[in-house]
Amino acid sequence: MENQKQLLVKEALNARExxxxxxxxxxxxxxxxxxxxKIYTGCNIENVSYSATNCAERTAIFKAVSEKEREIEMIAVVGGKQGEPVKDFCSPCGVxxxxxxxxxxPNTKILLVKTAEEWQEWELKDLLPAAFQKTSLIVE
Incomplete structure (x- = not known):
């Protein structure tokens, strides 16, 4: 598992480029x-109209889903000022x-990356408690 985490961290750092x-x-x-x-990567892709921008996490997820991959084990995310080393952990936006x-x-591991050697490990349920989910649509 530790090797998988290190590989994902490396791939996220590369995707940032x-x-x-x-x-x-x-x-x-x-x-x-x-x-x-399988590993899927993504980067943020901005647009002058801003709302048409897509985040790195969603880019990677949509790539996986478009290949019929719907079960995600773990995600690594890294972000910082362009052209500079990452200075802090970057957490996914609400979307x-x-x-x-x-x-x-809910227990999917989310790795917030600072460097290849330094990251934080979270579970999705801790990043988005009381999430709106499929079961939220069930009406009796």
């Missing part, structure tokens, strides 16, 4: 591991957390 962030100057990379053992709830279990 592909970010298209000309407006915010804040580059984010993400990597996820599916239960089948990304909600998308994670759709395709992840």
């Amino acid at each position: 592909n970010a298209y962030a000309p407006y915010s100057g804040f580059s984010v990379g993400a990597a996820l591991l599916t239960k089948s053992g 990304c957390r909600q998308v994670m709830v759709e395709f992840c279990e």
